[in-house]
Amino acid sequence: MSFVKTDPSPLEAAGLRWLADAGARVPAIVEDSPRRLVLTRIMPGRLDTDGEEDLGRMLAAMHQAGAPHVGSLPAPGRFFVGRCELDSPTDATDDWNTYYLQHRCLPLANRIGLSTVVEGVRVEAPVEPPARLHGDLWSGNILADVHGRAWLIDPAAYGGHREMDLAMLDLFGRIPDRTAAAYEEVTPLADGWRERIGLWQLFPLLVHAVLFDGGYLRQARDLALELAR
Numbered sequence: 001m002s003f004v005k006t007d008p009s010p011l012e013a014a015g016l017r018w019l020a021d022a023g024a025r026v027p028a029i030v031e032d033s034p035r036r037l038v039l040t041r042i043m044p045g046r047l048d049t050d051g052e053e054d055l056g057r058m059l060a061a062m063h064q065a066g067a068p069h070v071g072s073l074p075a076p077g078r079f080f081v082g083r084c085e086l087d088s089p090t091d092a093t094d095d096w097n098t099y100y101l102q103h104r105c106l107p108l109a110n111r112i113g114l115s116t117v118v119e120g121v122r123v124e125a126p127v128e129p130p131a132r133l134h135g136d137l138w139s140g141n142i143l144a145d146v147h148g149r150a151w152l153i154d155p156a157a158y159g160g161h162r163e164m165d166l167a168m169l170d171l172f173g174r175i176p177d178r179t180a181a182a183y184e185e186v187t188p189l190a191d192g193w194r195e196r197i198g199l200w201q202l203f204p205l206l207v208h209a210v211l212f213d214g215g216y217l218r219q220a221r222d223l224a225l226e227l228a229r
Helices: 012-021 049-064 096-111 115-119 163-169 177-186 197-212 215-227
Strands: 002-006 029-033 036-040 079-081 084-086 131-133 142-144 150-152 158-160
Touching (some): 012 036, 084 197, 115 215, 163 197
Antiparallel strands (some): 142 150
16 A cells, blocks of 8 residues: 655655665655655554654664764755755854854744844864764654554755754654653753754754744744743
8 A cells, every 4th residue: 555645845755865874764765756746545543652662772873874974964955954045064064063053043034034043052062973863853743553652754855963852852742752762862962952952953843934824933933032042
């Protein structure tokens, strides 16, 4: 059985292959064309306790696979999160903290009149090699199969800080305790990573503010003000 997506994100198929190369469990690609992406269908189930732990180990291994540079994409092209399009330069800086503010948050803030507020955000995370990120890892992009295992779908893959994926997983839900524990068994996270979740959630909130406006604009502004203190 297969699942057909019409008008997929331009780099979605490349992102699935990139994550699969790092050991992530993703649907197999049956057909890939600019207007049509056919994937094997995942028969739905419920993520069980073993599946939560397996998810943590899978994410840790995927992140460890790394990326050539901060901002690297799985194939030539533009960076898309949903229908939100951004530049993703790989020669701007090797410092993720600078990159995050200059090439992820500020271009979005400029579109919605929040540049002055976002410019004041303090980005101070431990320096790490760029990780291979899913890039849009909210709970709806993790599917459980009939065996209780997790599958990753709809990536916006790029090279960045590994805490980004965990923060996204926590944005519209929560990181399962077993997932976090299993992740840290493979590769421990830096001290204070939970306190930095809000910092990394600013980016997806800005994306939502650009795409949907409404309450997301207020949330993004309030979070940026808090992060600037």
